[in-house]
Amino acid sequence: MSVSSDMHNLALIADFVTAVAEKMSLNEDDTFALQMAVDEACSNVMEHAYEGRSDGEVSLIIHAVDDEIVVTIHDRGEPFDPQSVPRPDISAPLQERENGGLGLYLMEKLMDSVEWAFDPQRGNTLTMRKRRGKPTV
Amino acid sequence: MESRPSELYADVIVLVPEGRLDANAAPGLEDALDGLEGRDVTQVVVDLHKSTYISSSCLRVLIVHARRLRERGGDVKLCCLPEAVAKVFEIAGLGAYFEIAETEQGAAQAFVTLPADAGLSP
Numbered sequence: 001m002s003v004s005s006d007m008h009n010l011a012l013i014a015d016f017v018t019a020v021a022e023k024m025s026l027n028e029d030d031t032f033a034l035q036m037a038v039d040e041a042c043s044n045v046m047e048h049a050y051e052g053r054s055d056g057e058v059s060l061i062i063h064a065v066d067d068e069i070v071v072t073i074h075d076r077g078e079p080f081d082p083q084s085v086p087r088p089d090i091s092a093p094l095q096e097r098e099n100g101g102l103g104l105y106l107m108e109k110l111m112d113s114v115e116w117a118f119d120p121q122r123g124n125t126l127t128m129r130k131r132r133g134k135p136t137v
Numbered sequence: 138m139e140s141r142p143s144e145l146y147a148d149v150i151v152l153v154p155e156g157r158l159d160a161n162a163a164p165g166l167e168d169a170l171d172g173l174e175g176r177d178v179t180q181v182v183v184d185l186h187k188s189t190y191i192s193s194s195c196l197r198v199l200i201v202h203a204r205r206l207r208e209r210g211g212d213v214k215l216c217c218l219p220e221a222v223a224k225v226f227e228i229a230g231l232g233a234y235f236e237i238a239e240t241e242q243g244a245a246q247a248f249v250t251l252p253a254d255a256g257l258s259p
Contacts, residue, residue, distance in 0.1 A: 007161035014157065014190075032224065039192055043160035047194075102229060103193035109228055 005046045005056035005075070013042050013060065020062045024069070025135040033110040033130060034062070034069060040103040041073050041126055049077025049124055069130045071111075076123035082116050138169040143245040149180045151241055154195075155187040158222075163194035170202045170213070179211025182244040186217035191225050203235065212236065216244035 001016045003009040017038050021031040042058055050056035061072045087101045087108075108114050111128040118124050143149040150173055154166055173181055183199065185191070203213040216238040218226065226232045238244035 007159075010159045010161050011157060014159075032221065035190075036192070036225065039159055039190075043192060043194060047160060102196060106193055106225075106229060 002057060002059040004054055005050040005058050005077070006054035007043070007046055009058070010039060010042060010046075013058075014039060016060070017062070024064055024132075026069070027133050027135055030069065030130065030133050034071070037107045037110045037114075037128055037130075038062075038071060038073070040107050041071075041128065044080075044103055045073065045075045045077060045124070045126075049075045049080055051078065064132070067132055068112075069132050071126075071128040073126040073128075074123065079118040080116055080124050080126075082114075138165060140169060140173065143182060143241060145242055145245045146180075146249065148178075149182055149245040149248050150178045151182045151184050151245070153184045153187055156189060158188050158191040158195040160192055160194040163192075163198050166195050167198045170198065174202070174205070179206050179209050180248045181206065181211070181213045182241060183213060183215050184217050184241050184244075185215060185222050186219065188219065188222055191222050193229070196225070196229055196231065199235070200231070212248070214238065214244040214247055216241050 001013070003012060014035060017035050018031070021034055026034065038060065042060070045058050046052070046056075056075060056077050059074045063070055082104060085101050085104055087105045107128065111130045113129045115127050116124060117127075138155070139153040141151055143151050152169055152173070154162070154169070156162070158166065170181065181202070199213055206212050214236045217240065218237060226235065226237070236244070236247050238247060
């Protein structure tokens with residue numbers, strides 16, 4: 001699917017992910033992981049790559065390769081460097097935690113792999129993979 | 138966003154966000170908490186029973202406000218988390234940092250109950 005980078009579209013994206021998860025007969029845990037990782041990734045694109053502008057394009061492809069779920073998210077916003085975002089120290093007391101990085105932390109925790117690539121012509125491409133669990137009967 | 142005094146203690150204000158608490162909902166949640174802070178409310182319960190999901194953007198809003206209110210002797214406490222929302226707190230490692238009650242009354246009560254190690258022993 002392809003939507004504009006308007007934050008209101010996060011709900012549409014969530015509906016799309018739910019439909020795909022049902023079609024793939026994903027179990028509850030995989031569906032939850034996919035929902036949350038995609039929501040965090042697309043929010044990140046809208047907030048950072050497009051810097052809050054709503055006229056950018058976010059495209060999302062979810063497919064199954066063997067026993068893996070592969071998510072590809074593409075945008076033409078500012079280059080994203082994941083190394084520039086510190087991950088939160090979740091063992092630190094709340095008073096001492098940094099505010100940022102929680103979204104990336106969740107994506108990396110929920111999926112098996114999360115990789116970004118930037119091409120000056122094509123923009124940012126995020127690929128997330130997760131080995132699927134046993135389908136819901 | 139619904140906000141009202143708790144049934145038990147009028148000083149504790151209960152905020153009830155609804156639906157998907159994604160990045161699109163974060164400014165609304167922030168405005169509601171800022172509004173309470175502007176009225177000098179330091180004891181806040183966020184009742185999540187009408188929420189279906191919470192993302193890092195809204196978690197961040199809750200963390201920032203809890204931190205600010207704790208510096209003023211108050212807190213943001215949470216209650217009535219649906220399973221999907223509770224799971225996010227667990228994965229984010231925030232379960233131990235927020236006081237999370239099963240009921241609104243339990244969360245409000247926690248503002249007036251001294252911790253067991255409050256040093257009252259002789």
